[in-house]
Amino acid sequence: MQHVEDAGDRAGGAQPPGAEREPQDPVARALAAVSGQQVPAQRACLDLARALSSAGDARRAVQWAFASIDAGEDFAGWLAASRLWQRHRVDLPAAPRRARVAVLGSYTTTQLTNLLPLACARAGVDVEVYECGYGLYRQELLDPTSGLHAFAPDVVVLAVDAAEVDLPAGVDDPGAAVEAEVARWTSLWDLARERFGARVVQHGVVVPPDEPLGHLAARVPGSRSALLRRFQERLGELAGSPAGQGVAVVDCERLASEVGKRTWSDPRYVHAAKQAVSLACVPLLARHTAAVLAAQLGASRKCLVLDLDNTLWGGVLGEVGVHGIALGTGAAGEAYSAFQRHVLALKDKGVVLAICSKNDEDLVREVFEQNPDMLVRLDDVAVLKASWEDKPTAVRSIAATLGIGEDSLVFVDDNPAEREAVRELVPAVDVVPLPAEPAGYVAALSRYPFFETDALTAEDAARTDQYRARARAAQERESAGSLEDYLRGLGMRAEVAPLGAANVARVAQLLGKTNQFNLTTRRHSLADVEGFAAHPDWHAQVVRLRDRFADHGVVGVLLARRVDEPGGAVLEVDSWLMSCRVIGRTLEDEMFGVLVRQARALGCARLRGAYVPTAKNSQVAGLYERLGFSRQEGADGAAGEGSTGWVLQVPEQVTTPGLIEVQVEITAAAGGPGGGQDDDVPAQRRQEQEVAR
Structure with a gap:
């Protein structure tokens, strides 16, 4: 039936x-x-x-x-x-991310700083905010005795407006003038990063609507409008380059265009209170500043869960059939197609797609496979849940199948009753309401800000493929005779490499957002990671995993530092983390085996590490003990509240489960005490090819 x-x-x-x-x-x-x-x-x-x-x-x-x-x-x-x-924040669990945020403004930013903690809490980040004096942003960065230096921010927000940009109309060399002004502003990025190790959120400038040259300004390279546009483009280009690592830009020009520039900035507030952004638009600016800041700290949402009937297409499939749905033609069909194109654009930047529909699965698959107007294909979807179970149960099942937290999901459904059920019963999931008219769907989803990303990597682009592979692997696990048989049947291959130019961005990304398998949850910046790569005492494992379903990309990181002590050299684990995509596959045991070999090659007598508990990493609380480490006396609490210290005499060898084929490239110290290289191994690098049996 x-x-x-x-x-x-x-x-x-x-x-x-x-x-x-x-x-x-x-x-x-x-x-x-x-x-x-x-x-x-x-x-x-x-x-x-x-x-x-x-x-x-x-x-x-x-x-x-x-x-x-x-x-x-x-x-x-x-x-x-x-x-x-x-009033109620003390009654709620702590946010997964915390940060000290300094707002440095060229205009009065009091209203923005009043709303920013709320906006950040909505984004999943608990912030303490410092506001510099009016227009004193450069002085506070330069003065080591300033309140900013005492505050020691994790993030610096440069809230500036076009009036502060020194680009007068009619300059002789417009290109040189823009470059000089860009250098003046990027020097502030350098100060924030060098003095505090802070990330930077740069507010882009808004080109004022009042242009004396009128439309002629578009044809005059030296017009004020043209100069400001080029200035803004150059800031964006540099923020996206290696020189702009740790810098993100809030596109205020886009926000102002959305609401209207004469709404964005009200001359009454500018003249009376030196407030460049009108009160009507401060909430919008706070929301997007928080979203960009949260993305820098790894708090973005990962997965878009979509309904089908009257959401991804028009009509009820069970009534109108595979070719009767509204899609592609007519006003409604074009609106649904536009929505699918927007969904695919999100997928291309790394958002995982899942389907949650009350429908017959066979009929749903026919639509994806046979309707020529479908733009979203089954290969674009990581998990397809088409059944008659209630939506909250199905949403939880999607999270479990993907191996991610429910707070990584965003649910989109045209039905208010279904949205309310998910909101009430799975409160960690974000719910995006859709308007009655499908023509408004793209705008509704576009206004949702928490799919922001700090950067795009190859792993982001392939994320749906990786999660779809995980879903297929989960199905095989259910039918396998034993866990060992299942894992051996995956045909897993791990490639372990040192830190280098090819992987530092991905390592910094994982450090910023990995929560579940993360022993210390230290959020090192890209600049920190680049420093580790260049320092002879730091040694790393950057682990890429493949199986017969997919290349999962870089999924594991272990950072350790060699420390010389009276009792002998110690290899101290600073950070050890794995993507949730590969938890439960014994990869941590193989990483431990590599760590032991690294320690022996470096002449270290002991391994040392710490476990720092968080709201999400309880599953690794017993990892060091399971691997044979002993609790280190006097080390508890040294790495953070509730932390425990662990130590292990480096063993002669380690027996691992042997379910993963491991290929290791180890960078050893170039000479020096305890370098541990064999005579026939090059000083800078030795390649160790191993297969774990």
Whole structure:
């Protein structure tokens, strides 16, 4: 018997029980108001948050306060949501990321700094904010006695406006003038990185709409508008180059174009309060600054979970059939096709796609395989869940299949009832509401800011293939006779390389975002990693894993430092982490075997490491003990609150499970005490090809 959605589902969701009568309970009344809207309004979400707060439900109150700021940019509404969040933040689990953020402005930034902690909390980052004095951004960076230096920021936000850019119209050499001004601003990046090791978030400038030359300015290279546009382009180019490592740009020109430049900057605020961004637009700027900052710290979302009927295509598949869905032609069909193109663009930058639909799977597969208007293909989808189970259960199953946290998922469904079920029962999942008209779907998803990425790597582009391979491997695991048989059947091959130009960006990315298998969760910057690669005392494993399903890319990192001590040299593990994609495959045992061989080659008598507990890494709490390390007396707490220290006398050899073929390239120290090279091995590098049996 074929299943189809009921009429209530097709119409956007049946009314909740009792919705036909005015609820007396404040929470029920506020919830009914929200449930009655296809896209909940900011005020309705805030009213529900207040009702839940009064009822003592801190988690849901903050959840709906966040939903209220997702729903709009009303400044007063953001302030109210901020107060509510501040009231309940002590009742909630700690955010997975923390950072000290300095906002250095060329204009009055007080309103921005007031809203930034809320925006960052929504993005999953707990921040402490420092605001420099008005226009004192350069002085505070230069002065070692300034409050900025005492604050020691992890992130520096350069909040500047076009008025601060020294590019007058009519210069003799426009290109040279732009380059000189660009150098003046990039010198601030260098100061922030050199003095604090900080990441930088640069606000791009907005080209003012008032141009005396009018349209002629587009044809005059020395016009103020042309100079500012070229200046902005050059900042973006440099931020994306090796010289701009650790620098991200907020495209304020794009944000201002979205709302209108005369809305973005109100002359009344500029003249009266030196506030370059109007109050109406400060929430938008805070939201996108937080999203870019969160991406730098590895807090972006990973997976887009999509409904099908009336979401990815028009119509109910069970009623209209494979070729009857709205797609490709007509106003509605073109809108759904545009939405699919946007979804594919997200996939191309590394967002993993999953399907969660109440449908017959065989019929769904026919659409993907037989409908010529489908742009999203099955090969683009990591997990396909088409069944009749409830959406919250299916969403949890998708997270489990991919091996990622539920807080990595973003759920998109046209049905308000389904969205509300996921929001209530799987609260870690972000929910993006869609408007009634499919023509608005692209804008709705485009406005969602937490798919920002700090950089694009080859692993990002191949991420869906890697997660789809993981899903296929999970299916095989269920049918395997034993775990060992399953793992051996994967045909895994690990390539272990030292740090180098080809992998430092990926290593920095993994250090910034890996949580579950991460013994210390130290967030080293790209500049730090490049320094490790150049330092003779630092030694690393950068591990790439392949199996018969996919090349998973660089998935493991182990950074260790050789330390000379009276009792003999020690190889001290600074960071040891693996991508969640390969947890449970015995790769950590093979990395330990390589670590032991590295220690012996470097003349080290002992291995030392620490475990620093976080909210997400409990699965590695016993790793050192399992590998034979002993608790080190007096070392507990030295690496952080609740941390434990571990030490091991370097053994003669290590027996590993032997389920992975391992190829190792080890960089040994170039001479020096305990270098440990054999006479027939080159001083700078020796290649060790091994197969673990």
